[in-house]
Amino acid sequence: MQLKIQPIDIKVGKYKVVLNTIDAKEMGVHEGDRVIIKNHTVLKAIVDFTEDMISPGMVGLYHEVHEKLQKEWTDTVEVEPAEKPKSARIIRKVMDGKKLERDEIYELVRDIVQENLDDIEIAAFLTATYIRDLSEDETEWLTKAMIETGERIEFSTSPIMDKHSIGGVPGNKITLLIVPIVAANGLLIPKTSSRAITGAGGTADLMEVLAPVEFNAQQIKEMTEKIGGVIVWGGSTNIAPADDKLIRIEYPLSIDPHCQLLASIMAKKGAVGAQKVVIDIPTGAGTKIPDIKAGRKLARDLINLGERLGMDVDCALTYGASPVGRTIGPALEVIEALKVLETMEGPSSLIEKSAVIAGMLLEMGGVAAKGKGRELAIGTLKNGKALEKMKEIIEIQGGNPDITHKDIPVGKFTADLTAPANGYILEFYNKRIVHIARLAGAPNDKGSGVKIHKKRGEAVEAGQSVLTIYADKEEKLKEAIKSAREHLPIVVEGMLLEKVADVTEI
Numbered sequence: 001m002q003l004k005i006q007p008i009d010i011k012v013g014k015y016k017v018v019l020n021t022i023d024a025k026e027m028g029v030h031e032g033d034r035v036i037i038k039n040h041t042v043l044k045a046i047v048d049f050t051e052d053m054i055s056p057g058m059v060g061l062y063h064e065v066h067e068k069l070q071k072e073w074t075d076t077v078e079v080e081p082a083e084k085p086k087s088a089r090i091i092r093k094v095m096d097g098k099k100l101e102r103d104e105i106y107e108l109v110r111d112i113v114q115e116n117l118d119d120i121e122i123a124a125f126l127t128a129t130y131i132r133d134l135s136e137d138e139t140e141w142l143t144k145a146m147i148e149t150g151e152r153i154e155f156s157t158s159p160i161m162d163k164h165s166i167g168g169v170p171g172n173k174i175t176l177l178i179v180p181i182v183a184a185n186g187l188l189i190p191k192t193s194s195r196a197i198t199g200a201g202g203t204a205d206l207m208e209v210l211a212p213v214e215f216n217a218q219q220i221k222e223m224t225e226k227i228g229g230v231i232v233w234g235g236s237t238n239i240a241p242a243d244d245k246l247i248r249i250e251y252p253l254s255i256d257p258h259c260q261l262l263a264s265i266m267a268k269k270g271a272v273g274a275q276k277v278v279i280d281i282p283t284g285a286g287t288k289i290p291d292i293k294a295g296r297k298l299a300r301d302l303i304n305l306g307e308r309l310g311m312d313v314d315c316a317l318t319y320g321a322s323p324v325g326r327t328i329g330p331a332l333e334v335i336e337a338l339k340v341l342e343t344m345e346g347p348s349s350l351i352e353k354s355a356v357i358a359g360m361l362l363e364m365g366g367v368a369a370k371g372k373g374r375e376l377a378i379g380t381l382k383n384g385k386a387l388e389k390m391k392e393i394i395e396i397q398g399g400n401p402d403i404t405h406k407d408i409p410v411g412k413f414t415a416d417l418t419a420p421a422n423g424y425i426l427e428f429y430n431k432r433i434v435h436i437a438r439l440a441g442a443p444n445d446k447g448s449g450v451k452i453h454k455k456r457g458e459a460v461e462a463g464q465s466v467l468t469i470y471a472d473k474e475e476k477l478k479e480a481i482k483s484a485r486e487h488l489p490i491v492v493e494g495m496l497l498e499k500v501a502d503v504t505e506i
Contacts, residue, residue: 001027003059004074011063013248014115015045017079018060024049029081032118038078039069046118064115087111088121094128102141109145112242122249126257134259140308142259146267151217151238153190153272155225161189161361162274164265166298167199168287170434171323174280175203175231176337176390177354178361181380183228184389187365190224190272192234197251200437200449201330204233209334209408209446211399220272227392240267256288261298262305270309276364277306277313278357282320286430292317314360318353322428322456325350329442329449331410332470338405341387355381411440411447411470413477417484419460423493428456432489436469440480445472454490466490 001023008018017035019027029035029047037043037059045065054060059079061069071077087108093100100108108125111117134142161182165172175191182189193203193213204213214236215223223230235244243264250256269277279302282288283295299315306313325347327336340346340354358380359373368376380386395401433450441448451468454460469484471477 001079002076003079004057004076005066005069005071006054006058006060007066007073008060008062009066013064013245014118015043015065015068016048016062017045017065018048018050018054018062019079020054020056020058021049021051022056023059027079027081032120034082034084034116035079036082037065037069038080039071043068044082044116085111085116087117091117091121091125091128094125094132097132099135100138100141102137105138105141106145106148109142109149109242112245113149119249122246123253126246126250126253126255126260129257129259130255133257136304136308139259139262139305143263143266143270143305143309146240146242146263147270150241150271153217153221153239155188155221155273157188157225159187159275159365160273161187161276161365162191162269162272163189163278163280163357163361164269165280166261166265166282166288168289168430169282169320169324170200170328170430170437171325171333171350172280172282173201173203173206173325173327173333173337173350174354174357176206176334177340177350177381177386178358179229179231180341180386180389180393181354181358181377182361182365183393184380184385185362185365185367185376187228187361187367188224189229189361190220190274191229191231192220192237192239192268192272193231194234196443197247198434200328200434200442201333202443203231204235205330205443205446206333206337207231207397208233209330210403211394211397213397215397223396227396228389229393230397231393232397234268239271240264243267258301262301265302266305266309266311269311275311276361277311278360278364279313279315280318280353280357281315282318284319284321287320289320312364314364316357316360321430322349323430323433323452324353326452326455327449328433328437328452329440329470330446331408332447332449332451335405335408335410338390338403338408341381341390342405344382351378351381409447411445411449411472411477413471413474415469415477415481416465417467417469417490419454419462419464419466419492421462421492423460425454425456425458425460425466425490425492427491429489432483432487433467435487436480436484436489439476439483440469440471441473441476445476447472448476460492466492 196202213233355377358377362368363373391401
């Protein structure tokens with residue numbers, strides 16, 4: 001059918017077109033089916049329907065299709081029905097509980113990357129694997145397919161180090177200490193990090209306070225080879241692109257299939273050429289991993305998958321029921337981390353966790369004897385070499401290497417949450433603290449977040465500030481205070497905190 005073009009300047013993340021229901025009925029296509037658009041090249045797109053937005057005789061082209069075809073308004077193209085991709089049938093095979101072959105998994109991942117599947121089909125695949133996990137072979141093939149369908153970084157030297165945290169713990173700013181410690185000891189560590197999805201600050205959000213984080217794969221390689229390490233946003237590369245597309249669908253479903261969790265972590269590591277990897281697995285109430293038993297199983301699976309991929313993987317089961325350090329939110333966390341690098345002053349939870357994981361990497365990389373890694377990591381902090389390396393990282397990424405923790409601005413609007421009575425902090429609800437920080441504006445408003453003055457087990461006096469909320473905008477501070485009143489985040493001696501500074505006084 002010959003149809004005239006009507007551009008729709010909306011990005012949808014895949015090749016999609018809109019047909020009037022009259023034309024769709026004439027062609028015999030249903031919503032979610034594919035059509036072929038013939039121009040100088042042949043392009044396959046997923047179909048949406050409308051009764052009024054697009055007139056009969058027209059085809060609406062979303063931004064991605066219009067950009068690809070480079071056709072002007074009312075130019076004509078040939079549109080005809082297309083078969084569903086083979087991978088749609090492969091997904092049905094997963095739903096039926098049947099094992100997949102290696103080639104089927106590669107075809108499925110290629111179609112995900114090439115935007116040949118719609119969100120419903122990808123959601124069906126994720127849901128099926130959430131209900132029935134993939135086998136070890138299938139998970140290995142999935143990981144390799146995710147690596148091979150994107151960009152890869154290959155270094156001429158070895159070993160290449162990397163670390164990853166499973167997440168779920170607020171304030172987990174340890175990468176800002178670990179990377180400079182490891183790089184300062186002569187090892188290469190190209191750290192690609194994520195932005196926050198449900199948290200108050202991913203590592204990329206934090207590093208962006210200090211320097212740009214968006215670089216392509218070649219730039220990451222060159223910077224790492226020059227100074228030993230970087231801390232960049234993985235989303236600006238085309239490394240394991242299938243992972244980002246799967247995560248986008250997982251989020252609204254609130255699921256994270258075990259096989260996909262494994263593949264997601266290891267594909268990103270494999271794509272940057274990592275050979276020695278330490279994975280931080282926080283466990284405890286409020287984390288993704290509820291207890292030590294579940295943590296040990298995940299660790300075994302990650303180590304086994306690493307062996308299949310030719311990677312040496314060690315895992316650290318860490319305490320995750322309380323925030324790391326005393327700050328949550330980009331600027332506040334960066335201040336805390338920089339102060340440790342500059343003065344060795346800071347929360348013991350931050351220093352100890354960073355030193356232990358950095359120490360594991362130093363031992364795996366052969367620059368520290370077995371059992372001496374933590375000692376070397378602490379020494380690298382104390383002698384200033386980690387600080388100097390961090391300055392190099394900031395500078396090569398385009399930031400100011402002379403910045404100190406005192407130079408970083410935080411939100412100018414603040415409010416305190418105070419203790420109603422003398423006592424001890426008995427409970428600390430991570431998710432509520434994160435929610436308060438996000439309502440205050442984190443991670444988008446870099447100066448927003450929460451500073452914690454008292455943690456679990458510490459004594460407090462009536463009227464003493466337990467935490468301070470920071471916000472760049474007054475209205476967001478009011479929302480954060482309202483949430484703190486309705487969903488109280490801390491328990492003192494069995495009594496919920498209830499006194500917050502009056503909004504009218506701010």
